[in-house]
Amino acid sequence: MNKLHYCPLLPILLIAGLTGCTGKSTRPDGHESRKAQSHPLIGTFQAYRHTLDNGLKIIIVEDHSSPTFAYQTWYRVGSFNERKGRTGLAHLFEHMMFKGTKTMKEGEFDRILEAAGTKGLNAFTGKDHTAYIQELPSDKLELIARLESDRMVNLVVDKKSFETEREVVHNERKLRTENSPNGLMHQALFELAFTKHSYRWPVIGYKQDLDAMSAQDAEEFYRLHYSPNNATIVLVGDVDRDEVLAVIQKYYGHLAAQPTSGQQKIDDSAPVSPRRKQLRLNIKIDTLFMGFRVPETASRETASLMIIKNLLTGGKSSRLSRALVDTGMASSIAVYDWDSREPSLFIIRADMQKGKRATKVENIIIKELAGLLKSPPDQTELERARNTLLLSTMENLGSNPEKADFIGRHETTGGGLEAGTLLISQLRSVTAADIQSALRKYFSSSSRTVVTGVPK
Amino acid sequence: MKSLRAFSMIFLFSSLVPATSSRALEISFEEDHSLPVVYINLAVKSGGASDPRGQLGITNFLGEMLMRGTMTRDKARFDLELDRLGARMEADTRTEALIMRAVVLSENTDALLALFTESVLQPAFEEKEIAKLKSEITSAILDEMGRDASLAARHFMNFLFESHPYGNPLLGTMKDVQSLSREQILQHFDRLFCDQQFVAVGSGACEEDKISDWARNLASSRAHCKELPPMQAPKDAASLRVQIIDKPDRTQAQVYGGQVGITYNDDLFFPLYVANNAFGGRSFSARMMNEIRVKRGWSYGAFSSLIPGKFPRAWFFTFYPTSKNVAESTSFALKMISDVREKGLTGEEFDFARQSLVSSSGFMYNTPSKRVENKLNERILGLPDGFYKSFGNKISNVTLEDANKALKSFLKPDKLAISILATSKDIKPALAKNLGLAEDKIIVTKYTEEK
Numbered sequence: 001m002n003k004l005h006y007c008p009l010l011p012i013l014l015i016a017g018l019t020g021c022t023g024k025s026t027r028p029d030g031h032e033s034r035k036a037q038s039h040p041l042i043g044t045f046q047a048y049r050h051t052l053d054n055g056l057k058i059i060i061v062e063d064h065s066s067p068t069f070a071y072q073t074w075y076r077v078g079s080f081n082e083r084k085g086r087t088g089l090a091h092l093f094e095h096m097m098f099k100g101t102k103t104m105k106e107g108e109f110d111r112i113l114e115a116a117g118t119k120g121l122n123a124f125t126g127k128d129h130t131a132y133i134q135e136l137p138s139d140k141l142e143l144i145a146r147l148e149s150d151r152m153v154n155l156v157v158d159k160k161s162f163e164t165e166r167e168v169v170h171n172e173r174k175l176r177t178e179n180s181p182n183g184l185m186h187q188a189l190f191e192l193a194f195t196k197h198s199y200r201w202p203v204i205g206y207k208q209d210l211d212a213m214s215a216q217d218a219e220e221f222y223r224l225h226y227s228p229n230n231a232t233i234v235l236v237g238d239v240d241r242d243e244v245l246a247v248i249q250k251y252y253g254h255l256a257a258q259p260t261s262g263q264q265k266i267d268d269s270a271p272v273s274p275r276r277k278q279l280r281l282n283i284k285i286d287t288l289f290m291g292f293r294v295p296e297t298a299s300r301e302t303a304s305l306m307i308i309k310n311l312l313t314g315g316k317s318s319r320l321s322r323a324l325v326d327t328g329m330a331s332s333i334a335v336y337d338w339d340s341r342e343p344s345l346f347i348i349r350a351d352m353q354k355g356k357r358a359t360k361v362e363n364i365i366i367k368e369l370a371g372l373l374k375s376p377p378d379q380t381e382l383e384r385a386r387n388t389l390l391l392s393t394m395e396n397l398g399s400n401p402e403k404a405d406f407i408g409r410h411e412t413t414g415g416g417l418e419a420g421t422l423l424i425s426q427l428r429s430v431t432a433a434d435i436q437s438a439l440r441k442y443f444s445s446s447s448r449t450v451v452t453g454v455p456k
Numbered sequence: 457m458k459s460l461r462a463f464s465m466i467f468l469f470s471s472l473v474p475a476t477s478s479r480a481l482e483i484s485f486e487e488d489h490s491l492p493v494v495y496i497n498l499a500v501k502s503g504g505a506s507d508p509r510g511q512l513g514i515t516n517f518l519g520e521m522l523m524r525g526t527m528t529r530d531k532a533r534f535d536l537e538l539d540r541l542g543a544r545m546e547a548d549t550r551t552e553a554l555i556m557r558a559v560v561l562s563e564n565t566d567a568l569l570a571l572f573t574e575s576v577l578q579p580a581f582e583e584k585e586i587a588k589l590k591s592e593i594t595s596a597i598l599d600e601m602g603r604d605a606s607l608a609a610r611h612f613m614n615f616l617f618e619s620h621p622y623g624n625p626l627l628g629t630m631k632d633v634q635s636l637s638r639e640q641i642l643q644h645f646d647r648l649f650c651d652q653q654f655v656a657v658g659s660g661a662c663e664e665d666k667i668s669d670w671a672r673n674l675a676s677s678r679a680h681c682k683e684l685p686p687m688q689a690p691k692d693a694a695s696l697r698v699q700i701i702d703k704p705d706r707t708q709a710q711v712y713g714g715q716v717g718i719t720y721n722d723d724l725f726f727p728l729y730v731a732n733n734a735f736g737g738r739s740f741s742a743r744m745m746n747e748i749r750v751k752r753g754w755s756y757g758a759f760s761s762l763i764p765g766k767f768p769r770a771w772f773f774t775f776y777p778t779s780k781n782v783a784e785s786t787s788f789a790l791k792m793i794s795d796v797r798e799k800g801l802t803g804e805e806f807d808f809a810r811q812s813l814v815s816s817s818g819f820m821y822n823t824p825s826k827r828v829e830n831k832l833n834e835r836i837l838g839l840p841d842g843f844y845k846s847f848g849n850k851i852s853n854v855t856l857e858d859a860n861k862a863l864k865s866f867l868k869p870d871k872l873a874i875s876i877l878a879t880s881k882d883i884k885p886a887l888a889k890n891l892g893l894a895e896d897k898i899i900v901t902k903y904t905e906e907k
Binding site: 042044045063065066067068098107110111114115116117118119135137164165166167168170171172174175178179180181182281282283284285287314315316317318321322325326328331332351352353354380383384386387388390391394395397398399456 | 489490491492493531532535536538539540541542543544559560561588591592594595596598599601602603604605703704705706707708739740741749750751752753754755756776777778808811812814815816817818819822823825904
C-alpha cells in the first residue's frame with residue numbers, strides 16, 4: 001500500500017492521488033478529475049467523493065481500526081422503476097445478480113468471495129434502490145472490484161436459473177407477506193395510500209406478476225438500469241483512497257455509461273378523507289398501521305419530521321408511549337424509519353394489549369397529534385427528542401457496513417451524503433414552530449390512511 | 457491440501473482491558489473514542505434456565521422491572537431521565553444470562569451510571585408496575601402467535617428439551633406470568649443479583665477506570681449469595697419424534713429439526729463447527745442451501761446451527777417450504793443428515809468450508825461491539841480469555857478425517873426432534889407417508905398451546 005503524506009487542508013487532493021499541495025486534482029491515470037471533494041461524515045470520520053468519467057460515483061471513508069472494509073454497490077433502481085404487471089422484477093432481478101456471467105459460472109461469484117473470507121455477502125431491494133453488500137479483509141479490494149464490475153455489465157440471464165429463482169422468490173413472498181400479518185398489513189397500507197404511484201405495490205411484487213415474468217424481462221431490466229452511471233460504490237474501512245481510486249479506475253473506468261430509464265413523476269395526491277381497511281388475520285391481538293403522506297427524504301422538512309417521530313415514540317417518556325403503553329392500551333408503539341426519493345408514508349404502528357381495540361387506539365393517536373399541535377413541546381421536551389434521536393443515529397453508525405449503508409441510502413434516495421450529514425446537524429436547530437408547521441401540513445386527520453388487523 | 461492462513465487482526469484501539477476486583481466480579485471495558493457513545497452491560501450469569509417451575513418468565517420479568525421505578529423515582533421519572541440523557545436501557549434475557557444493557561451519549565455518562573446504579577440497588581418493584589408489566593408480557597406472548605418463525609422456534613426448543621430448563625420460553629407462559637407475586641420477584645432478584653454473579657463489559661468514549669470503579673462499587677453493595685441449584689445436562693430422546701404445530705390457513709411451513717448439541721469445551725466442537733458449516737452454513741455453497749434452495753427452490757433459506765451452552769444445548773436445522781413441499785423436503789433433509797453421517801463430507805466441501813471460516817475468522821472480533829459480546833459470552837459460559845480470537849487457529853488444525861468422525865459420532869438421525877408449524881390437515885398424511893410413520897405417531901399441538 002502506497003501511503004502518502006497528505007496536505008490536511010486539501011483532502012480533495014488525497015483522493016486524486018497527488019503527492020503535493022497543488023490546486024488542481026488529477027485522477028490516478030493522469031486525467032483531470034470531474035469531481036472530487038471531501039465531507040465530514042460523523043465523529044472523527046471524513047468521507048471522500050469522486051466521480052469517474054463514465055458517471056460512476058465512489059465514496060470512501062477510511063477507518064484503519066481493523067483490517068477490514070465494507071464494499072457496497074448501490075444502484076438507483078428499485079420497485080419504483082417497475083411497471084404494472086411486472087411488479088417484483090427489481091427484487092427478482094437482484095436474486096439473478098448472484099448467477100453466472102460471461103466470465104464466471106453460476107455459483108462461482110459466491111464461492112470465490114466466501115473462500116476469501118467475505119462476510120455479509122448479500123443484497124437488498126427497496127422502492128428506490130438496490131444494494132449489493134460485502135465486508136472483506138482489507139487485502140481483497142482488487143478481488144471485489146473485479147467481481148462487482150464484472151456482474152455490472154456481463155451478467156448472463158439463464159432461463160432455467162431464472163425459473164428456479166422465481167420459485168425461491170415465491171417462497172420468500174410467502175414468508176414475508178402471505179403468512180405474515182405484518183407483511184399483509186404493510187402491503188395493504190401502501191395499496192390504500194397510493195392509487196397511481198409505483199410506491200403502491202410491494203417490493204416483492206404480486207404472485208401473478210411473478211408468474212408472468214420471463215428471463216427476457218430480467219434481461220431488459222438489466223440493460224436499462226445496471227450501468228456505471230446509475231451506481232454509487234461506497235467503501236468504508238481499512239482502505240487507502242489512492243489505491244481505491246486506482247483499482248476502481250482499472251476495473252470500472254472502461255465501462256461505458258448507458259442511457260438509463262428513469263420513471264416519470266406520477267402525481268398521486270394525499271387522501272382528502274381518511275382511507276381505511278380492516279383485515280381479519282390469524283392473530284390474537286389487534287394491530288394498527290396508520291400512514292400520513294410526508295415529503296421525500298431530501299426535503300428540508302425531514303429534520304422536523306424526525307423530531308416529531310421522536311416526540312411521539314422516541315423513548316419511553318415520549319407522548320405516545322405514555323398515552324398508549326403506560327395506560328395499558330398498547331404493548332408497543334413505533335414510527336418506522338422512512339427513506340424515499342418521492343413523497344412516501346410516515347407510518348405509526350401499534351400492537352394492542354390483550355382485549356384492547358385498534359379503533360380506540362387510533363382515536364388516541366389522533367388526539368395526541370392534535371395535542372402536539374395545540375401544546376407544542378417546550379425546550380426540555382425538544383431536548384429529549386433530539387437526544388434520543390442523536391443516540392439512535394450514533395448507534396446506527398457504529399460499524400463499517402452501517403456507515404456505508406447510511407451513505408448509500410442518502411446517495412440513492414435522500415439527496416446525497418452531504419444532505420444526510422446536514423440533516424443530522426439540522427436536528428439541533430428544529431424549533432417548536434417548525435414542528436407545528438410540519439404537523440399542520442402533513443398530519444391532518446382527514447389525510448390519514450389506516451389499516452387495522454383484527455383476530456379472525 | 458491448500459495452505460491456510462488466518463488474517464491476523466491488529467487493532468489500533470486498545471484490547472479489552474480486564475480489571476480484577478474483590479469477590480470475583482469480572483470487568484472489561486474497551487475505550488473507543490471514534491463516536492461519542494458509551495455502551496455498558498451488566499450481566500448476571502443466570503438466565504431463563506434458572507426460572508423455577510411454575511414461574512416461567514420470571515428472569516425476564518425481573519429484568520424489565522428493574523427499569524420500572526426505584527425507591528426515589530417512579531417509572532415516569534425514570535423514563536424521563538433516561539430520555540433526557542440520550543440514553544436507553546434494556547433487559548436482554550438469555551437462557552443462561554440476564555444482561556442489563558445501557559447506551560448513552562458520552563457527555564452524559566456519569567448521570568447514566570448513577571441511574572443504572574439506582575435501578576439495580578434500589579428497585580421499587582411496585583405492585584402497580586407489576587400488574588402493568590404482566591399485561592404487556594401477556595400481550596407480547598399473544599403477539600408472538602401471529603409470527604410464525606418465532607412461534608415455531610419457541611415450540612421446537614420446548615419439544616426438543618421436553619422438561620429440561622433449556623426448553624424454557626424466555627418470556628414465560630401466560631399462566632405463570634399472571635401468577636407471579638412481588639415476593640417471588642424479590643426472591644429471584646436476591647438469587648440472581650449477587651456480587652459473584654456479576655459481569656460488567658462495555659466499550660465507548662469513556663475512561664476505563666470510571667467504568668471499573670462504578671462496577672466495583674455496585675457489586676460490593678450486593679451480598680454474596682448461595683449458589684443456584686445445579687442443572688443437569690439434557691439428554692436426547694430415545695427415538696425420532698415429530699410434532700406439527702397446527703395453525704390454520706398456512707400456505708408455508710416452518711420446519712425445525714435437531715438434537716442435543718455439544719459444549720465449546722468438547723473435543724468435537726471445532727471439527728463439528730467446520731462440518732456444520734459445510735453442511736448447513738449460511739453459504740450458498742453449503743450442502744443444505746445448495747440442495748434445498750439453489751437446486752430445488754424449495755425454501756428461501758436452509759441452515760443448520762450449533763448453540764453451545766454451559767451444558768450441551770442444541771444443534772438444529774431449519775427451512776420454510778411451501779405446504780405442498782413439506783413432506784418431500786423434510787424427508788429429503790433427514791436423508792441428507794443420514795447421508796452426511798454415514799458418508800461424510802467430500803474433501804472439496806470440507807476444504808471450502810474450512811478455508812472460508814479461517815479467512816473470515818477475523819470478523820468475529822473486528823469491532824468493539826463484537827469484542828464486547830465475545831467477552832460477555834466468555835464470562836457467562838466460563839470460557840478462557842481470547843476464546844473467540846482462537847477460532848481461526850483451531851479451525852485451521854481440523855482435518856477432513858476429524859470432521860467426518862465428529863459427524864459420525866455426533867449426529868443421531870434416529871433421535872431427532874422435528875417440529876413443523878403448518879396447517880396440519882394439509883401436510884400430515886403426506887408427511888407420515890414420506891417419513892414412514894403411522895399418522896398417529898405424529899403429535900399435533902395447537903399453536904396456542906403453552907408448555
